[in-house]
Amino acid sequence: xxxGTSIGRVRGLGSAxxxxxxxxxxxxxxxxxxxxxxxLLFSLLMLPSLNYQTVKAWISQPLPATAMVLFVVVxxxxxxxxxxxxxxxxxxxxxxxFYLVALDFxxxxxxxxxxxxxxxxxxxx
Amino acid sequence: MASANQPGAHKRPLSPHLQIWRxxxxxxxxILHRVTGSGLSLVGLAVLLWWLGxxxxxxxxxxxxxxxxxxxxxxxxxxxxxxxxxxxLCTGLRHFVLDIGAGYELExxxxxxxxxxxxxVLLTAGTWAFILAR
Numbered sequence: 001x002x003x004g005t006s007i008g009r010v011r012g013l014g015s016a017x018x019x020x021x022x023x024x025x026x027x028x029x030x031x032x033x034x035x036x037x038x039x040l041l042f043s044l045l046m047l048p049s050l051n052y053q054t055v056k057a058w059i060s061q062p063l064p065a066t067a068m069v070l071f072v073v074v075x076x077x078x079x080x081x082x083x084x085x086x087x088x089x090x091x092x093x094x095x096x097x098f099y100l101v102a103l104d105f106x107x108x109x110x111x112x113x114x115x116x117x118x119x120x121x122x123x124x125x
Numbered sequence: 126m127a128s129a130n131q132p133g134a135h136k137r138p139l140s141p142h143l144q145i146w147r148x149x150x151x152x153x154x155x156i157l158h159r160v161t162g163s164g165l166s167l168v169g170l171a172v173l174l175w176w177l178g179x180x181x182x183x184x185x186x187x188x189x190x191x192x193x194x195x196x197x198x199x200x201x202x203x204x205x206x207x208x209x210x211x212x213x214l215c216t217g218l219r220h221f222v223l224d225i226g227a228g229y230e231l232e233x234x235x236x237x238x239x240x241x242x243x244x245x246v247l248l249t250a251g252t253w254a255f256i257l258a259r
Contacts, residue, residue, distance in 0.1 A: 005137070027224070030217050037210065045255060052187040056180055072173070079166035086163060110174055117177040 022081055029078035036071040043067075056121065065122035072114035080107035150238035157242075158216040161209035169206050204253060211248040215241035 043064060047054055058064055080103060087099045146152060172194075179190040193199045219241055222228045228237060 027221070031221075034214060034217070037214075041210075041252070045252070051191075052180075052184045055187075059180065068177075072177075075170060075173075079162075079170055082159075082162045083166055086159060110170060113174055114177055117174075117181045120181050121177075 022084060026078065026081040026085070029074050029081060032070070032074045033078045036067055036074055039067050040071055059118070060121050060124065062122070065118055069115055069118050072111055072118065076107045076111035076114070080104065150235045150242075154212075154216050154219065154238040154241050157212055158220070161213040161216075164209045165206065165213060168202065169209070172202070172206065204249065207252055208245055208249040211252075212241065212245035215244050 043058070044050065047058055059068060083103055084100060087096060087103065091099055175190055179186040194203060219228070219237055222237070228234055
């Protein structure tokens, strides 16, 4: 084991066994995102109007509400997976950990706000 | 690079980046995938949360949201998000094909890269033509 280059320091240590996890999550959430995003797009295009009453009446129904909760969870998860790779590609110093933690906090907070809003709408806010 | 700052480590050459390579369709859609994905995450999800929050808050908050999104800048953002969505969708599907190991021949790769750009522009134009024609 060397101590010069980054590859020299890890050579011979074997697999971390978790390397493919984010890569796979990116793919699976991407596929799911395609389904729920096209559902939202077509639903909005099919609504007779996009005013407050029409949109609220639509999104409060059980099926659209369920689909929109999935939309929020899947897209925040997918955004988190993708932006994680962007940060890992461009941040090489100690600030990387800060950005990764901030990203996770923001993704979970944003997802929580979206889901809570949808629950309130579904239960008649 | 972290290793370049280690004591005893030599400065090693880095891989050349965007400004070095001659641009081609595959390179363009590769960086477009990242740019549109980042844009959808940072701008698209913000608009989504504002929309949901306005729906919960009531008619007045929703009217504010409608007013901003109906303004020229708001429409520019919405059309941009529509294009970003379709471009990211098309290049995402392209990545699924590349992930199974297909489509790496130079001509095939370039052709499908161009197709994702043409498709995203046509789908965006079609979507907004449908909205405006209503």
